[in-house]
Amino acid sequence: MxxxxxxxxxxxxxxxxxxxxxxxxxxxxxxxxxxxxRLLEDELGVEIFARSGKHLSHITAAGEQVIAxxxxxxxxxxxxxxxxxEFSNEREGVLAxxxxxxxxxxxxxPVISSFMQDYPEVSLHMNQGTPAQIAEMxxxxxxxxxxxxxxxxxxxxxxxxxxxxxNRCVVVPKNHPLAGVEKITLEQLAEHPIVTYVFxxxxxxxxxxxxxxxxxxxxxxxxxxDADVIKTYVRLGLGVGIVAGMxxxxxxxxxxxxxxxxxxxESSVTRIAFRRGTFLRGYMSAFIEQFAPHLTxxxxxxAIQCRDQKERDELFADxxxxxx
Numbered sequence: 001m002x003x004x005x006x007x008x009x010x011x012x013x014x015x016x017x018x019x020x021x022x023x024x025x026x027x028x029x030x031x032x033x034x035x036x037x038r039l040l041e042d043e044l045g046v047e048i049f050a051r052s053g054k055h056l057s058h059i060t061a062a063g064e065q066v067i068a069x070x071x072x073x074x075x076x077x078x079x080x081x082x083x084x085x086e087f088s089n090e091r092e093g094v095l096a097x098x099x100x101x102x103x104x105x106x107x108x109x110p111v112i113s114s115f116m117q118d119y120p121e122v123s124l125h126m127n128q129g130t131p132a133q134i135a136e137m138x139x140x141x142x143x144x145x146x147x148x149x150x151x152x153x154x155x156x157x158x159x160x161x162x163x164x165x166x167n168r169c170v171v172v173p174k175n176h177p178l179a180g181v182e183k184i185t186l187e188q189l190a191e192h193p194i195v196t197y198v199f200x201x202x203x204x205x206x207x208x209x210x211x212x213x214x215x216x217x218x219x220x221x222x223x224x225x226d227a228d229v230i231k232t233y234v235r236l237g238l239g240v241g242i243v244a245g246m247x248x249x250x251x252x253x254x255x256x257x258x259x260x261x262x263x264x265x266e267s268s269v270t271r272i273a274f275r276r277g278t279f280l281r282g283y284m285s286a287f288i289e290q291f292a293p294h295l296t297x298x299x300x301x302x303a304i305q306c307r308d309q310k311e312r313d314e315l316f317a318d319x320x321x322x323x324x
Contacts, residue, residue, distance in 0.1 A: 003077065005040040006070040008033050009048055013067050017049065017056040075141050079279045091121055093281060098127040098134040099147040101226045103270065106246045107324065108147070111291045118290075119283045130225070138273055144284060146273045147291075150205060153309070158273040161303050162316050163292035165269055166324040167262040168207065169248060171234055171241040178240060179257040186214050186264055193221040193239035195230050207242060210265045231256065246324050269321065280304075294319060 008022070012033070015021045023030040041047055048063035049056040059067065082093075099108065104126060112124065127134075127143055131151025138146035139155040146152060152160050170189065172178050178188060196207060211218045221239050224230050227247035234241035234256065241256075248258050272288060272295075274280075280288075285297050295303075299315075306312040 001040065001043060002036070003073070005036045006073055008036050009040065009063075009067055010070045010074055012037070012049070012056070013059060017058070019056065071141075075275075075277070078141075079277065082279045082281055091119055091283060093121075093283060094123045094125065095145075095284060095287060096125045096127065096143040097145045097147060097287075098129060098137045098143040100131065100134065100149075101128055101228075102244055102247055103147050104128055105228070106244075107270070108291070111287075115283075115287055115290050118286065122283050135273065138275055141275055144274060144278070145287070147270065148273075149268050149270050152271055152273045155273075156309065157276050159276050159278075159303060159306075159312065160271050160273040160309060161288075161292070161295055161300070161312070162319070162321055163270045163272055163295070164322045164324045165267045167245055167267045168242055168265050169245045170259040170261050171231060171243060171248065171253070171256045172259070173235060173237065174255065174257055176240070176257065178259065181259065183263070184259050184261065186211060186216055189240060189242075189264075190216040190218055193219045194242060195222045195224075195233050195239040196220060196242040197227075197230070198223040198225050206266050206268050267323075270324075276304075292322075294322070 007026070011022045011026060012019060015025065019030050019033050023033055026033070037048065041049075044066070046062040046066075047060050048066055050058050050060055097108075108126075112126075116122070116124065125143075127137060129137070131148040132154070134143075134146045134148050135151045135155045135158065137143045138152075139157050146158070147163070152158055170178070170184055178184060178192065181188065190211065199205070199208070208218075219239075222230075222233055224233075227243045230241050230243055231247075231253060233239070242261065245262070248256075272291065280300065285300055288295050288300060289297065302315060303312050306315060
């Protein structure tokens with residue numbers, strides 16, 4: 001069994017069982033990949049891929065398990081390389097972060113600006129997606145960190161740490177009936193069409209829970225993943241906007257009236273997550289601490305040592321989080 005063979009079956013599974021595409025990705029030949037897969041199957045005594053003629057048709061039951069372990073082995077090999085790089089130069093490397101539009105647009109810019117000044121030799125790649133996509137990218141090892149408010153809890157292989165608390169605000173045009181209200185209520189909001197986040201994005205579940213507890217059904221007429229899109233449609237008169245407080249810019253949004261809604265909805269927590277077993281290089285730990293100063297290197301290591309997320313949550317239970 002060779003490491004190269006494990007890489008071949010892993011990459012073939014990731015490329016839709018297309019051996020030609022895999023060969024292009026790995027800069028090798030299609031016959032070479034097919035031969036090595038056959039040799040591995042002969043050695044193991046099981047088929048990893050079922051075939052229809054000359055083409056791979058699907059992954060066998062045994063193949064699913066073999067490929068899963070192969071992925072773990074390849075990730076461990078990458079960690080060995082990272083450890084070697086860490087001891088040779090902890091200020092150079094690549095950092096891949098997956099996050100939502102709200103985090104990328106409002107929370108991360110000052111952090112990334114400062115980080116890039118401190119670590120100019122680190123190449124940083126930003127990926128955006130839904131919370132589920134972001135969490136899956138981190139769980140698969142496609143990115144180093146996932147930053148989101150929802151979705152991370154569905155992946156037990158992730159080590160998740162809280163970064164900060166935030167709440168929502170209501171935005172309306174200056175001529176809207178709610179513009180002059182001093183302390184808005186859920187009942188008042190429920191009387192108007194609402195423009196807000198897609199379910200599963202940016203703490204949307206907290207919003208739905210608040211209305212449900214009051215026995216109210218909000219008239220959500222338009223949803224989007226992007227706070228800037230939500231504000232655009234508020235300006236068009238489509239409805240009352242409910243967005244994260246951080247997503248309002250006093251200068252750019254001066255044409256809108258902003259109403260505090262922190263008394264209406266339970267605060268949400270934005271978290272950072274990485275795959276269990278990840279070796280945190282010096283610049284990776286530094287990025288976490290710049291984004292969430294309370295997550296010092298010592299706290300990061302304590303979180304890594306926890307047996308599971310429940311124990312990790314207990315570690316952070318009494319920690320006062322910053323409020324964005």
